Amino acid sequence: MVGGMQSRTPASRTGRPRSAAADAAILAATREALVELGWSKLTLGDVATRAGVAKTTLYRRWAGKNELVVDAVAELFDELQLPDRGSLAADIEGVVLQFAAILARPEAKSGLMAVVAEATRDDALRERIRASIVDRQMRLVLAGRARAQRRGELPPEPDPGESARTLDLIFDVVAGAVVHRTLVSGKPADEEWVRSFTRLLLLGLTAQPAGQAATAPSRPAGHGTTAPSPPAEAGGGRA
Amino acid sequence: MVGGMQSRTPASRTGRPRSAAADAAILAATREALVELGWSKLTLGDVATRAGVAKTTLYRRWAGKNELVVDAVAELFDELQLPDRGSLAADIEGVVLQFAAILARPEAKSGLMAVVAEATRDDALRERIRASIVDRQMRLVLAGRARAQRRGELPPEPDPGESARTLDLIFDVVAGAVVHRTLVSGKPADEEWVRSFTRLLLLGLTAQPAGQAATAPSRPAGHGTTAPSPPAEAGGGRA
DNA sequence: GGCATTACGCTACGGGTCGTAGCGAAAGCT
DNA sequence: AGCTTTCGCTACGACCCGTAGCGTAATGCC
The missing domain is CATH 1.10.357.10 (Tetracycline Repressor, domain 2)
Incomplete structure (x- = not known):
């Protein structure tokens, strides 16, 4: 998730909620339009049509083309x-x-x-x-x-x-x-x-400048994509 | 000079020649508009006005905004x-x-x-x-x-x-x-x-991988902007 | 000088996009 | 129920695009 702009719903708990599906559809439609048309020929009206939402809905969530594309990318x-x-x-x-x-x-x-x-x-x-x-x-x-x-x-x-x-x-x-x-x-x-x-x-x-001795590395920084990955503790994912 | 597009004047020697001053003025105006307006708000009509030429003159030389800005930059x-x-x-x-x-x-x-x-x-x-x-x-x-x-x-x-x-x-x-x-x-x-x-x-x-000896460079590739430039042409032979 | 040719400035135009306003209907919460 | 917010839709003025048309200016060729 991007979590960029509609995170402001703490105080207003009443009323019809925004459609999360619409957000996803708009961003997907934006990427689709980027592929087919490129940046300069991409229009917000076209994106809205592709996403199946009204143009006004799109403008209620994003200030303009720039912000929309940033989130889509x-x-x-x-x-x-x-x-x-x-x-x-x-x-x-x-x-x-x-x-x-x-x-x-x-x-x-x-x-x-x-x-x-x-x-x-x-x-x-x-x-x-x-x-x-x-x-x-x-x-x-x-x-x-x-x-x-x-x-x-x-x-x-x-x-x-x-x-x-x-x-x-x-x-x-x-x-x-x-x-x-x-x-x-x-x-x-x-x-x-x-x-x-x-x-x-x-x-x-x-590496050290040519002609000098190594100081820091304790192992030769073995290089190669085919290296079998040892277990290691890793922990790649963040919280 | 850029020498991009108006290099096609070999066969046609007759008629009024294109104004070289207009080219320079247009490119300068394009850069000026880029500074003030940025890419997205830059319009060709505005560039033409800044350059003191007609919009049609601009279109006769450049196919569009893209080509114009490339030459200007x-x-x-x-x-x-x-x-x-x-x-x-x-x-x-x-x-x-x-x-x-x-x-x-x-x-x-x-x-x-x-x-x-x-x-x-x-x-x-x-x-x-x-x-x-x-x-x-x-x-x-x-x-x-x-x-x-x-x-x-x-x-x-x-x-x-x-x-x-x-x-x-x-x-x-x-x-x-x-x-x-x-x-x-x-x-x-x-x-x-x-x-x-x-x-x-x-x-x-x-440099060589840490822990190995140098092979190629004959001098330590002295580094630093404040280094007093030696008279160049080190030991190596020239062309 | 006259002539053909090309570039120039200007005006006007249809077409497209922008971003917004206004409305009624829908979808939640209390 | 009543309230609140969102949604879809239509319509609108404003702006820019890119081109056509026309009369004029500047060159080369004869």
Whole structure:
């Protein structure tokens, strides 16, 4: 669930309740229209017709096209998981492939970039995107790093400020590279590419400058998608 | 110059020539409108008025909003240069800072992502973006790598296929990270961030997995913007 | 100079979308 | 029952789109 806008029903318990089915139908219709028409040719009247609701109903729940598409696209990212694949490299490859699979869908392609573009002039929209899309991805990066630190694949970060900056950097590199590969370069982020990217990222995070000795990692950060996942405690799902 | 669409004047030498001043005025007006209104509220009628030309004149030169904004934004990237700062690290930091400075401008923010979003459903538009914007950036990456290889900071790539794939990877990582940092995370790609990013990228490209010895680089790829640029041309032979 | 050709400015137009107002009916709660 | 809120529907002014038509301006060719 997105849980973005109709969470305001605490005081008003009386009256006819809003149809939850209508919300789902509208968001599904929005994604359908994104696939068929793209962002620019998508009209709210058309979405309402597809969803089987009146145009006025749609306007009662969403302020406009931007907010609607953000919520519709956000649901695509609900499926993002971080299963424990045994090594940091395998974890990265797994989640990046998931992310790439979502971005490969036409409704994500045409919708996501458009709302990001609009968000450059709309702080509220930017916050909405951050809360419903970006934060979810960020949590995966955070969880993945913590897991790798428990494994000893990444050194612990004592300084919280430096830790946060590194986290931001990793996030921008990972998400940015996949988005750029998929949407700008127009080439698929397939397994081969993801392997190369993971190697680059992992070297950048763990390796020492050429000619120096290692200090932190206690094991060689074994790399490979076929690695059999040991039990590990994991705990991928959040509360 | 962009040199995108009005290059078709070889056969027809007769008649009144198109006003080059009008082109410049239209593109400048487009950027101005992007700053003030953003992508979605930008109308071609308004651009024509700002430029002091008739709306029909604008339609005679550009097929629509997408193509117009691509050309208007493309001119922003004309200033991208790759001065020799002495080391690969300094070169990367310099060009990334330039790229970040362009992306920080509001006309680039709201315009670039919007046309990229539209390009997901329009192959001709995608090609236009590639030719007038992306290629220019790609050339910088290519030139930077070649220079670093001459310096001995990067190992030569014998396999052309592998070489091309690495180049694509670097490009997507660099451009993607900066774009994501600026437009999605909404934080500035300032010098501190660029330093961290460059360190990550450079380690990923040159360093060896922790615990191993160096093989390729002949010098430690000195890093830091404050480094007094050595007279370039390290030990490595030139072209 | 005259002529053909192309670009330009201007006006006007049908078509489409926007976002809202107003109404009666439906669906809950107390 | 009565109250409250939502829903579907219709209609509306406002705006922008993209083009057609026309007269005028600026060039090259003869």
